[in-house]
């Protein structure tokens with residue numbers, strides 16, 4: 361190498377290091393915040409008058425320092441400061457099943473989330489502005505115009521729209537399907553799907569194994585059906601404990617397993633494929649039906665959409681439930697269950713419970729899926745939610761008391777937070793509501809009232825000064 365070449369190489373090295381240091385300085389100083397996107401390589405190169413390759417090298421260096429992360433097709437994003445992001449300790453779940461008694465308190469907590477002016481960090485709802493509501497209106501109008509006979513159909517005898525079923529089967533190819541169209545029952549929501557499955561395979565007084573912590577509506581369903589819940593320890597990263605489930609189902613006293621394997625609510629865990637396969641095999645061998653809720657499957661952050669347990673089901677023992685509430689609109693009230701060998705029993709329950717599902721909505725969904733609009737929308741939405749979760753993590757990290765721990769979700773838009781042990785989040789909730797801020801206290805995720813020092817935050821809303829101020833206030837209330 362000549363001296364000139366040497367000097368040139370050195371200069372370029374200095375340039376990209378300087379650029380990397382400047383960006384790192386902005387992150388350290390809070391100018392660039394966790395979850396924010398860095399300017400594009402091209403823009404930064406132009407603004408700093410350096411070559412594209414210098415800017416690329418600078419970005420690589422900042423990435424190596426762990427300050428930013430590259431997201432496919434989206435660019436570089438500032439990572440949250442990692443310090444308190446330890447997995448919360450799983451609290452020892454009780455070994456005996458209990459009757460659930462949460463409904464009354466839950467109704468109050470969920471109602472509070474809807475109060476006018478409240479900062480809605482409670483119920484897991486996406487902000488309406490992120491949903492394709494105008495496009496759905498157009499599709500409703502168009503479907504109603506083109507198919508005037510849809511409302512004239514006999515819904516009790518023909519529950520499913522064949523076009524929607526075909527789309528559901530087609531989509532299942534992307535996660536280890538195909539589903540069998542014959543096993544599908546279209547429902548009014550994922551909640552209805554789970555309700556029908558429970559009614560199909562359990563009797564009052566039976567025991568159902570659930571995750572701990574568990575999605576509270578699942579617990580409400582058990583309560584309303586007179587079923588007992590058996591809490592199975594669940595890890596923030598890898599989901600339900602297979603060894604614990606193995607133990608719990610040995611004596612034939614568990615009538616069903618009800619769980620959220622992909623981006624569980626509230627932990628955000630995703631079960632590894634090996635665990636899903638093991639669970640499917642184990643429960644098939646023991647003849648314990650599995651009811652899985654895959655509502656967040658399309659909202660997982662990994663490049664590859666995770667497979668549901670259903671993909672590993674060889675005997676028709678798994679009932680896969682999902683809906684469009686999180687991605688398109690909770691108001692659609694349309695979901696489905698692929699019920700495997702329980703199809704007939706589930707279809708009978710569907711007839712008894714609600715008879716049918718709005719045929720116009722079904723056709724609207726079928727067309728949204730067929731056109732590719734759903735896929736394009738969901739691709740953007742999952743990045744948006746990931747970003748919002750990152751910003752929430754950063755704010756909790758900044759404002760909550762020392763000793764706070766956070767489960768890092770792998771999908772969806774809720775965040776599970778563990779506060780220092782002395783803090784009772786049911787009491788904190790009352791003070792927060794008085795201050796105009798909603799969240800869900802941790803003990804509502806456990807029929808035996810574990811997680812009294814935990815809470816769940818909804819990250820379904822775009823970041824704003826109001827949310828930032830609410831998280832700061834929550835942190836102050838928790839500390840005080």
Ligand SMILES: Cc1ncc(COP(=O)(O)O)c(C=O)c1O
Pocket residue numbers: 484548549550551552575620624625653655682683684685690694695
């Ligand atoms: C895990 C999970 N399942 C189901 C639902 C509700 O779905 P749907 O509106 O389709 O009943 C929610 C909503 O919070 C959820 O978090």
